[in-house]
Amino acid sequence: xxxxxxxxxxxxxxxxxxxxxxxxxxxxxxxxxxxxxxxxxxxxxxxxxxxxxxxxxxxxxxxxxxxxxxxxxxxxxxxxxxxxxxxxxxxxxxxxxxxxxxxxxxxxxxxxxxxxxxxxxxxxxxxxxxxxxxxxxxxxxxxxxxxxxxxxxxxxxxxxxxxxxxxxxxxxxxxxxxxxxxxxxxxxxxxxxxxxxxxxxxxxxxxxxxxxxxxxxxxxxxxxxxxxxxxxxxxxxxxxxxxxxxxxxxxxxxxxxxxxxxxxxxxxxxxxxxxxxxxxxxxxxxxxxxxxxxxxxxxxxxxxxxxxxxxxxxxxxxxxxx
Amino acid sequence: xxxxxxxxxxxxxxxxxxxxxxxxxxxxxxxxxxxxxxxxxxxxxxxxxxxxxxxxxxxxxxxxxxxxxxxxxxxxxxxxxxxxxxxxxxxxxxxxxxxxxxxxxxxxxxxxxxxxxxxxxxxxxxxxxxxxxxxxxxxxxxxxxxxxxxxxxxxxxxxxxxxxxxxxxxxxxxxxxxxxxxxxxxxxxxxxxxxxxxxxxxxxxxxxxxxxxxxxxxxxxxxxxxxxxxxxxxxxxxxxxxxxxxxxxxxxxxxxxxxxxxxxxxxxxxxxxxxxxxxxxxxxxxxxxxxxxxxxxxxxxxxxxxxxxxxxxxxxxxxxxxxxxxxxxxxxxxxxxxxxxxxxxxxxxxxxxxxxxxxxxxxxxxxxxxxxxxxxxxxxxxxxxxxxxxxxxxxx
Numbered sequence: 001x002x003x004x005x006x007x008x009x010x011x012x013x014x015x016x017x018x019x020x021x022x023x024x025x026x027x028x029x030x031x032x033x034x035x036x037x038x039x040x041x042x043x044x045x046x047x048x049x050x051x052x053x054x055x056x057x058x059x060x061x062x063x064x065x066x067x068x069x070x071x072x073x074x075x076x077x078x079x080x081x082x083x084x085x086x087x088x089x090x091x092x093x094x095x096x097x098x099x100x101x102x103x104x105x106x107x108x109x110x111x112x113x114x115x116x117x118x119x120x121x122x123x124x125x126x127x128x129x130x131x132x133x134x135x136x137x138x139x140x141x142x143x144x145x146x147x148x149x150x151x152x153x154x155x156x157x158x159x160x161x162x163x164x165x166x167x168x169x170x171x172x173x174x175x176x177x178x179x180x181x182x183x184x185x186x187x188x189x190x191x192x193x194x195x196x197x198x199x200x201x202x203x204x205x206x207x208x209x210x211x212x213x214x215x216x217x218x219x220x221x222x223x224x225x226x227x228x229x230x231x232x233x234x235x236x237x238x239x240x241x242x243x244x245x246x247x248x249x250x251x252x253x254x255x256x257x258x259x260x261x262x263x264x265x266x267x268x269x270x271x272x273x274x275x276x277x278x279x280x281x282x283x284x285x286x287x288x289x290x291x292x293x294x295x296x297x298x299x300x301x302x303x304x305x306x307x308x309x310x311x312x313x314x315x316x317x318x319x320x321x322x
Numbered sequence: 323x324x325x326x327x328x329x330x331x332x333x334x335x336x337x338x339x340x341x342x343x344x345x346x347x348x349x350x351x352x353x354x355x356x357x358x359x360x361x362x363x364x365x366x367x368x369x370x371x372x373x374x375x376x377x378x379x380x381x382x383x384x385x386x387x388x389x390x391x392x393x394x395x396x397x398x399x400x401x402x403x404x405x406x407x408x409x410x411x412x413x414x415x416x417x418x419x420x421x422x423x424x425x426x427x428x429x430x431x432x433x434x435x436x437x438x439x440x441x442x443x444x445x446x447x448x449x450x451x452x453x454x455x456x457x458x459x460x461x462x463x464x465x466x467x468x469x470x471x472x473x474x475x476x477x478x479x480x481x482x483x484x485x486x487x488x489x490x491x492x493x494x495x496x497x498x499x500x501x502x503x504x505x506x507x508x509x510x511x512x513x514x515x516x517x518x519x520x521x522x523x524x525x526x527x528x529x530x531x532x533x534x535x536x537x538x539x540x541x542x543x544x545x546x547x548x549x550x551x552x553x554x555x556x557x558x559x560x561x562x563x564x565x566x567x568x569x570x571x572x573x574x575x576x577x578x579x580x581x582x583x584x585x586x587x588x589x590x591x592x593x594x595x596x597x598x599x600x601x602x603x604x605x606x607x608x609x610x611x612x613x614x615x616x617x618x619x620x621x622x623x624x625x626x627x628x629x630x631x632x633x634x635x636x637x638x639x640x641x642x643x644x645x646x647x648x649x650x651x652x653x654x655x656x657x658x659x660x661x662x663x664x665x666x667x668x669x670x671x672x673x674x675x676x677x678x679x680x681x682x683x684x685x686x687x688x689x690x691x692x693x694x695x696x697x698x699x700x701x702x703x704x705x706x707x708x709x710x711x712x713x714x715x716x717x718x
Contacts (some may be wrong), residue, residue: 105514123569
C-alpha cells in the first residue's frame with residue numbers, strides 16, 4: 001500500500017546564478033515577506049543572502065498553503081538540506097581569524113558557519129517549534145531532507161513538515177569544485193526551494209499543489225538503479241507508469257540514464273535546469289515536475305538525483321490538485 | 323536494539339571502550355592546554371584533545387575527524403560481533419552527526435592558499451561535511467543510505483534518533499549511527515568571541531561555573547532491528563525506545579531561558595518510548611557548564627519530570643571530556659548504555675559548590691551504583707536545537 005503525501009505549498013527564491021530571477025525582484029519579494037513578519041511581531045535581521053533565500057522560500061510555501069504565522073506550537077517541523085552553502089561564509093570567517101586573530105572572529109557571522117543556522121532562522125522567524133533537522137548530502141541535501149520529512153509524516157510524528165534545500169554558491173566554492181572535478185560550476189548565486197508537506201489524512205481542507213508518492217535513497221555501485229527501484233516500490237508503481245523523468249545531478253548523465261533504463265523506466269528524460277543548484281537542486285526539480293504536470297494531474301514524474309559521494313535518491317511526484 | 327558501541331575520546335584515544343568507561347566513572351578529566359593549534363592570541367587555552375599519535379593519525383588520512391570516525395565505527399562493529407559477510411548491504415545504512423566535518427582540512431587549505439603548491443596538496447576531499455558518512459558507508463559496504471545530520475551540538479543524538487526511526491519504520495535492519503567532530507581553531511575562535519569558554523575548568527551545574535571547554539571525539543552505535551538481533555543471537559546492550567527533536571525558536575546562539583524546546587523534546591521522547599517520567603533511572607544531561615545552559619536544563623527537567631526531577635540521578639560528563647560538538651550526544655548515549663550494563667552512574671565532576679538554581683541530584687564528584695532500567699540522553703545546541711533519546715535496558 002502506498003502512502004502518498006500532499007505538497008500543500010512551495011516557495012522558490014533564487015538570485016544570481018544561471019537563469020535566476022533578477023536581483024531586484026528577489027529584493028522586493030524579500031522586503032514584502034519581512035514586512036509581513038514584522039507586522040506579526042517577528043523582527044528578523046538577516047546577515048547573508050542564503051538566509052534571505054531560505055526565509056523567502058519558506059514564507060512563500062506557508063503563504064501558498066494558507067498557513068498563518070507565527071505559529072507558536074509544535075505542529076510544523078523543518079527538515080532542510082544545506083551543505084556547500086556555508087562554505088564561502090566559513091572560509092571568509094576563518095580568513096579573518098587567521099588575519100586578525102580573536103578580533104577577526106565575528107560573533108555575528110560565526111553561527112552561519114554551521115549549516116543548521118538556516119533551519120534555526122526559519123524556526124525563529126515563523127515560531128515553528130516542532131522537529132528541526134538539517135541534512136548535509138551535497139547535491140542530495142534537499143532530497144535527504146524531503147526523505148526525512150516524509151518519514152516523520154508517515155510515522156504520524158507531526159501533521160506537517162517544511163522540507164527543502166538551500167545553497168549559496170560562492171565563486172570560491174565553484175573554483176574549488178572546478179579544480180577537484182573539472183566541472184564548470186556556473187556563476188555564483190543562491191537558491192532555496194521549500195515545500196510544506198502534509199499527510200493525505202490531515203484535517204486541513206486546503207488544496208494541494210502536488211503529491212509525492214514515493215521516495216528512496218541508496219549508496220554504492222548501483223545506487224541510481226537501487227534508489228529508483230526502491231522508490232517505485234515505495235510508490236507501488238510499475239516502471240511503465242512513469243510518464244517522465246527529471247534528472248537533478250551534476251554527475252555524468254549517461255550513467256544515470258543507463259541505470260534508470262535498467263530498472264525498466266522508458267519515459268522521456270530531461271536534465272533539470274536546476275541541477276547546478278547543489279543542495280537545492282532536488283527540491284527545485286520536484287517543483288519543476290509538479291509545475292509541469294499542473295494541467296495533467298495523472299502524469300507521474302520520476303525525479304532522480306545523485307551525488308558523487310553519498311549515492312542517489314529518487315522521488316515520484318505528480319502535480320495538480322490530486 | 324543497540325548491539326555495539328565504539329567510542330574515541332580524549333580519555334581513550336585508541337578507542338578502548340573499557341578504558342573510556344573506567345576513566346569517566348573514576349572522575350578523571352582530559353582537560354588541559356590545547357596543543358592542536360596556537361591559542362596564544364586568545365584569553366582561553368583549555369580543551370580536551372585526542373592523543374593524535376595513539377589515534378594513529380598519519381599518512382594519507384590527515385583529517386582527525388575521519389580517523390576518529392573510522393576507529394569508533396570499526397570498534398562498534400567488532401563489539402557487535404557482526405560478520406560483515408552476513409549483512410545485506412541494501413538493508414544497512416549509516417547516519418553521521420557532525421558540526422564541523424573536515425574543517426581541520428579546510429583550515430589547512432585557507433592557511434596555505436597563498437602558496438599554490440602547498441594548497442593543492444591539501445586533501446580537500448576530506449573537507450565536506452558528508453565525506454565522513456561517504457567514507458564509512460564505502461568501508462563497511464552499507465548501501466541503504468549514507469546520511470549526515472548537522473544540528474549543532476545535538477547532531478550525534480539526532481543521528482541516532484534518525485537511525486532508530488529508519489529501523490522502526492522497516493527501512494533497514496542494521497544502522498551505524500553516531501557523531502564525530504575534531505577540535506579546530508574555527509570553532510574555538512567563535513566560542514571565544516561569544517565568551518562561552520572557560521579559562522580554567524568545566525564545572526557543570528556549579529555556582530562557580532565559568533563556561534565550557536571544547537573537546538573532540540567520535541562515538542558510534544550499532545542499531546539492529548529486534549528480529550535481526552535475535553536471528554543472530556546478538557548480545558543486546560539496550561534499546562533506543564524513543565526519540566524527539568524540538569526547536570526553541572527563540573535565538574541563534576542562546577537557549578530558551580526556561581528550556582521550552584528541551585522540555586518539549588524530552589516529553590515527546592518519553593511518549594515515543596512509552597515511559598512514565600518516574601520510570602527513568604538516569605538522565606545524561608547536556609550540562610555544558612555555561613550559565614544559561616545549566617540553568618535552563620534544570621528548569622526543563624523539572625517541567626517534564628515534575629517532582630520526580632528531584633529524585634532521579636542526573637549527571638554531565640563534560641567536565642571529563644569537554645564539549646565534543648556533534649560527537650557529544652553519541653558519547654553520552656553510549657554512557658547511558660554502559661551505565662545500564664554495569665549499574666554505575668558516572669559523576670558530574672568539579673561540582674563542589676552547588677548552584678541554588680540547579681538544585682537537582684547531579685551525582686556530584688563520585689560515581690554511584692544504581693540499577694538503570696531506563697535513561698534519557700539530552701542534547702541542546704546553537705539555533706535552539708534540542709534532541710532527546712529515551713533508552714531502555716535489555717530485559718534481565
